[in-house]
Amino acid sequence: MTGEMKCTLLRRKALEGKENERVMTEVYAMRRANGDWFALEDNGRLRVPVFHSTHDAFMARLRTVEMLLFSPIALDAQLLKEIVGGPGAVDFCIINNPFASLRRGPRLPQSQLASLLTSADPPKRWKWLSRPWA
Numbered sequence: 001m002t003g004e005m006k007c008t009l010l011r012r013k014a015l016e017g018k019e020n021e022r023v024m025t026e027v028y029a030m031r032r033a034n035g036d037w038f039a040l041e042d043n044g045r046l047r048v049p050v051f052h053s054t055h056d057a058f059m060a061r062l063r064t065v066e067m068l069l070f071s072p073i074a075l076d077a078q079l080l081k082e083i084v085g086g087p088g089a090v091d092f093c094i095i096n097n098p099f100a101s102l103r104r105g106p107r108l109p110q111s112q113l114a115s116l117l118t119s120a121d122p123p124k125r126w127k128w129l130s131r132p133w134a
Contacts, residue, residue: 027094027117028057029083030070037083038070039090040102047091048083049102050075050113059098075117084110 028051030038039046051057057072073079084090092113093105108116 026074027052027113028054028072029075029079030057030061030067031073032070038067042091042103045091046089047093047103047107049093049095049105050108051095051098056095056098060095060102063099064102075113077114077117080110080114080117 029048032038037048039048041047049060051060051072054072061067061070075083090110092108092110093102094108095102095105097104
């Protein structure tokens with residue numbers, strides 16, 4: 001039995017009996033070492049880009065000079081409250097294509113992001129290389 005096989009079996013055993021538990025979907029935002037969160041200004045409001053994976057966040061960071069000092073952090077409910085600060089103070093946008101402009105991501109209301117973080121079903125994600133007509 002190889003090490004990879006053992007790991008798969010251990011994961012399978014750990015997941016047994018947990019079908020009805022809620023699983024957190026991992027969504028990432030960019031944070032600096034001093035605790036600042038990366039946000040863009042959009043029509044006088046702050047807009048925080050969130051990513052599906054650390055890979056997407058790192059690829060976007062390569063394109064955006066302002067993000068070079070930031071690292072991807074997995075969001076949870078507590079961090080979401082920290083970012084928001086108050087009701088309606090911050091907007092979010094989900095970045096589906098890390099190579100496109102960060103301003104092109106669709107808006108994501110705070111309530112929808114909160115439900116996404118505690119959703120049992122991972123979000124359906126468009127691959128940035130896929131063609132919807134294919």
